[in-house]
Amino acid sequence: MKELEILLLALYGLCLLFVLGFSLTQFQLTRLARRAFGQPRPGPPPPPPAVWPRVTVQLPLYNEVFVVERIITAAARLDYPADRLHIQVLDDSTDETVALAAAAVARFRAQGLRIDQVRRPDRTGYKAGALAYGLTQTDGEFIAIFDADFVPEPDFLRRTVPYFTSPEIGVVQTRWTHLNENDSLLTRLQAFGLNAHFLIEQVGRNLGGHFINFNGTGGVWRRQCIEQAGGWHADTLTEDLDLSYRAQLGPWRFVYLPQVQAPAELPATLDALKSQQYRWTKGAAETARKHLGAVLRSGKSFSTKLHAVFHLLNSTVFVAILVMALLSVPLVLIREYASEFQPVFRLAAVCVLGFLPLTYYFYTAWRLDRPTAPGWQFAPRFLLFLAVSMGLCLHNTRAVLAGLARRPTAFIRTPKMGAAPAAGRRYRTRSFSAQTVLEGLLTLYFGFGIGLGIYFGSYGLLPFHSLLVLGFGTVFYYSVRHNRAAL
Structure with missing residues (x-):
């Protein structure tokens, strides 16, 4: 006993x-x-480039009847030189989302936008597979990604692209905000937790030179970074965290901008929240199993390795x-x-x-x-x-x-x-x-x-x-x- x-x-x-x-x-x-927020107000943002680079906006969709038109409209309203912008609606849907997306794409294409509805033969690799397939259909130097529940502001690209100030910067990630935070107790509690991640974790890791993660949406990738890090993999449910670690184990640096907001919808019901939580927690465990050994063997500092261990095992x-x-x-x-x-x-x-x-x-x-x-x-x-x-x-x-x-x-x-x-x-x-x-x-x-x-x-x-x-x-x-x- x-x-x-x-x-x-x-x-x-x-x-x-x-x-x-x-x-x-x-x-x-x-x-x-x-320390970061206590510093004097940062100086002005980097000046816009002399020539704006080619940007592809990828919108991965799967059966999004209620938000498909909203996200396509928001992407079409992005204030960016039309001849340098390509919007890809990566549509794996199997319901009437397909027709709604097609109609919206046709409407904005008639207005002169370069916008395509990209349909794959099957849904192999899920979101990671869709993002990878989309890359083969575009010439964008930078890739902005928005999930279907996001509503980016028109100036999003003009506020993020200039922060690629050096060739080793692979990602610029922005802070999520919440369209429906005050709808219920569940949404208020989700916002409470996510705000801590975006205002503390991401800011602290970025300032400390530790691993941070692209959050799957609301950010911009340098295409070369995606390709040199091995591209999108579908062997975890968090393809964003996986690629983030592969990139930062290499030569790439990430930039986090808490002052640039990407509004999004929070899960409104417990079953939706559980679905999201299952994907995030299982994917994080898969990514930890995949990369923890490489992190510990890397030449990173002890402090960065320690933070990465708890990041991957959170x-x-x-x-x-x-x-x-x-x-x-x-x-x-x-x-x-x-x-x-x-x-x-x-x-x-x-x-x-x-x-x-x-x-x-x-x-x-x-x-x-x-x-x-x-x-x-x-x-x-x-x-x-x-x-x-x-x-x-x-x-x-x-x-x-x-x-x-x-x-x-x-x-x-x-x-x-x-x-x-x-x-x-x-x-x-x-x-x-x-x-x-x-x-x-x-x-x-x-x-x-x-x-x-x-x-x-x-x-x-x-x-x-x-x-x-x-x-x-x-x-x-x-x-x-x-x-x-x-x-």
């Missing part, structure tokens, strides 16, 4: 240390980002949280009946203070995004975000383990609803499943943990269990609610 208790404590401790390491790297990125945090959560209930009993382990629990309590850097990280991002908001508004938003993130850890753990095991899965695109949320249910996937039942049962399990702690007068894990109940309960509630709406 003692051996089992020691094993549980050791496993819990290892997970706690991993999360602590991740938290400390986020703290370092926060310091770098604060989805593994969900695994650590799930393991800690499952073990936390029996730990209440161990603490009560095995007094010899009390020093271990006191040490664990000290380690929990290491989560404070995450609070600092998210507070800094929130304050940068909302400089005039009352400070008290941060705490409930942060705690809700933390709880729902914990509630998704079962779902995301399945994705991480599938990625590490190289289990192949299809590229499931995130449903977009545009201005027609009621009609958007046609692309919804029912989210009620055995996993949903398990999420409901885990809500009860962690509620039992709260009861145990109160019964024994042991309140150390009460905040953790309360967040888990709130998180899993919220995920279960939205899964049931959105499943009924999809019927």
